[in-house]
Amino acid sequence: MQVTIVGGGMIVHDQILPSFYQLRRLGLVDQIAVCAQHGRTLQALAGSKIIREAFPGQNFRAYPDSTRDPNQPHPDLYRDAIAAMPARNVVMIALPDHLHFDAILAALHADQHVLVVKPLVLKAAEAAMIEQEALQRGLFVGIEYHKRFDDRSLMARRKYRNGDFGEFRLGTAHLMEKWYYRHSNFQNWCTTENSDAFTYIGCHYVDLVHFITGLTPASVGVYGIRDKYPNGRDGYLWTDARVIWSNDACLNVQNSLSFPDAAPGTNAQGLTLYCASARQGGLLRHSDQYRGVEYVSAGSSAVYAEPSPDYFQYVDVGGGLTPVGYGYRSIEYLYRCCLKVESASDRQQAIREIDRGAIVATPANSRYNERVIEAARKSILGNGQLVPV
Ligand SMILES: NC(=O)c1ccc[n+]([C@@H]2O[C@H](COP(=O)([O-])OP(=O)(O)OC[C@H]3O[C@@H](n4cnc5c(N)ncnc54)[C@H](O)[C@@H]3O)[C@@H](O)[C@H]2O)c1
Structure with missing residues (x-):
């Protein structure tokens, strides 16, 4: 199928575009287009050294194209990019959180399957509308929670559901992004009125605890500190x-x-769950930052680093560089869901089967995420009190 990626920022550069290039290399994807708000974003993406080295000769159709002023904003151009596609292909949405809903509806109304970076949307009612609209058109909507495709999450899920840890009682999770994020495009959208650190990235661990345990959140309270x-x-x-x-x-x-x-490392992150059976305590602890790799470069500025080999790396096995890791596996799995639904004789049944399997998050099987976000936003904008989910 053809794929149009909407948004051209960090996550598109680091994970999404190279994953679709790899799927095209494997013969699974046809044309690829990318639509960003500014031409300059696409110039930077097309010129990326690592992507060019990994995929020599591959490129994407750019919206806006190079004839336009690279600094002029085109906030509605994605509608034209989607309208230019034949029906029943794939739109991958990687816009700032609060813009997901309109873009998803635009894609569904144009009869396109939709993949979207987490969080799907910021309100449970919007997620319900998306679920209905997609199901009646026989279109797949998948939400990209790539931590689910980290093997340690799948191992934990199988063992937890087998009863090996007992029942989850108390836990802690953290994900601290680097300070330099403050200088990125985040300062233009991840602001108090739209989002917050928990909504943007904490949702990963809420989703993961459900994915592992099958439990659902009942209430949430978020204390936030405003900063400039x-x-x-x-x-x-x-x-x-x-x-x-x-x-x-x-x-x-x-x-x-x-x-x-x-x-060291691109962030600090991890999860600890303290559990109990009738007779004994159980423990699950993931260090999601330190994965056992330590590098010190021998250049003029020696730097100690702890790179993760597990999320997204390029390896040289000939013919350019090959993306590996759960970031790539997640995109491949989601894209294969689109292919599966499209080729099914009963598409609604195929969608419901994927919903029930619950390996990928869909609007039907992960509504708790939007409920948590909605309650979290109420809580953080109030005084941090517990809000029912
Ligand atoms: N770990 C994760 O799963 C993860 C990590 C990073 C980002 N994300 C999610 O991905 C999304 C994007 O994040 P990012 O890090 O790439 O942010 P970013 O700020 O780097 O990029 C956002 C992009 O959207 C583009 N954009 C904004 N409005 C647009 C419009 N109207 N039309 C077309 N393009 C438009 C911007 O030009 C920019 O290229 C967010 O929802 C974020 O939560 C997920």
């Missing part, structure tokens, strides 16, 4: 969330844009 971006705008750049689950278990989630730029 370099452009003067306000963001909740530090958040501390308490999520109470359907069995009264409690997960504490801390998020921020604060991890020192000089610290």
Whole structure:
């Protein structure tokens, strides 16, 4: 199928575009287009050294194209890019969180399957509308929570559901992004009125605890600290969330844009779940940042680094570079869901089977995520009180 990617920022560069290039290399994807708000974004993407090295000769159709002023904004151009596609292909949405809903509806109304970076949308009612609209048209909508495709998550899920840990009681999770994120395009959208550190990135660990345990969140309280971006705008750049689950278990989630730029690794992240059976305590602990790899470069500025071999790396096995890791596997799995639904004789049944399998998040099987986000936004904009999910 053809794929149109809407958005051209960090996640498109780091994971999405190279994954679709790889799928095209494998003969699974046809044309690829990318639509961003500014031409300059696409110039940078097309010129990316690592993507060019990995995929010599591959390129994408650009919206806006190179004849336009690269600095002129085109906030509605994605509608034209989607309209230019034949029906029943794939739109991958990688816009800032608060713009997902309109773009998803535009794609569904144009009869396109939709893949979207997390979070799907910020309101449960919007997720319900998306679910209905897609099902009646026999279109697949998948949400990209790539941590689900980390083998350690799948191992934990199987063992937890086998009863090996007992029942989750108390847990902590954290994901601290690097300080330099404050200087990125985030300062233009991840601001107090649209999002916060928990909504942007904490949702991964809420989703993961459900994915592993099958429990659903019952209430959430988020304490946020306002801080200034370099452009003067306000963001909740530090958040501390308490999520109470359907069995009264409690997960504490801390998020921020604060991890020192000089610290090793691209962020700090991990999950600990304390569990119990009738006779004994159980423990699950993931260090999602330190994966056992340490590098020190021998250049003029020696740098200690702890790269993750697991999320997204390029390896040289000949013919350019090949993307590996759960970031790539997640995109491949989601794209194959689109192919499966499109080729099914009963598309609605195929969609419901994927919903029930619950390996990928869909609007029908992960509504708890939008409910948590909706309650979290109420809580953080209030005084951090617990809000029912
Ligand atoms: N770990 C993860 O799963 C993960 C990581 C990063 C980002 N994300 C998600 O991906 C999304 C994008 O994040 P990012 O890091 O790429 O942000 P970013 O700020 O780097 O990029 C956003 C892009 O959207 C483009 N854009 C904005 N409005 C547009 C419009 N109207 N039409 C076309 N393009 C438009 C911008 O030009 C920019 O290229 C967010 O929803 C974020 O939560 C997920």
